[in-house]
Amino acid sequence: MSKNITELAKEIPGLSINASFADLVEAFRVVAKEHKKELEEIVISEKAETYPTRKQACEILGIDEATAWRWDKKKYLPAIRIGGKVRYRMSDIKKILDGGKKALQNQ
Numbered sequence: 001m002s003k004n005i006t007e008l009a010k011e012i013p014g015l016s017i018n019a020s021f022a023d024l025v026e027a028f029r030v031v032a033k034e035h036k037k038e039l040e041e042i043v044i045s046e047k048a049e050t051y052p053t054r055k056q057a058c059e060i061l062g063i064d065e066a067t068a069w070r071w072d073k074k075k076y077l078p079a080i081r082i083g084g085k086v087r088y089r090m091s092d093i094k095k096i097l098d099g100g101k102k103a104l105q106n107q
Helices: 006-010 022-045 055-063 065-073 092-100 101-105
Strands: 077-082 085-088
Touching: 006 085, 055 065, 055 092, 085 092
Parallel strands: none
Antiparallel strands: 077 085
């Protein structure tokens, strides 16, 4: 079983190793590539719009379904109908959580 350098550093913090300059450059390339991939996934997940169900939206906001229905009628939290199902934009839910009523009225 082989271990990567991160695992070794955690297990043996005082371990000294000898490496060539080419090995160090390659190691930095691998780390940079992995870090770039992680950052891209974060950016994509932050920008991707999701559409939770009414039940999910109510759980996130801590409200009941009657309140969600009223908020839809007042356009405070507008519902979307997708294939006959009621959904909400996660971005609208986040605006309510971040700033309340003013956040949606300032759109």
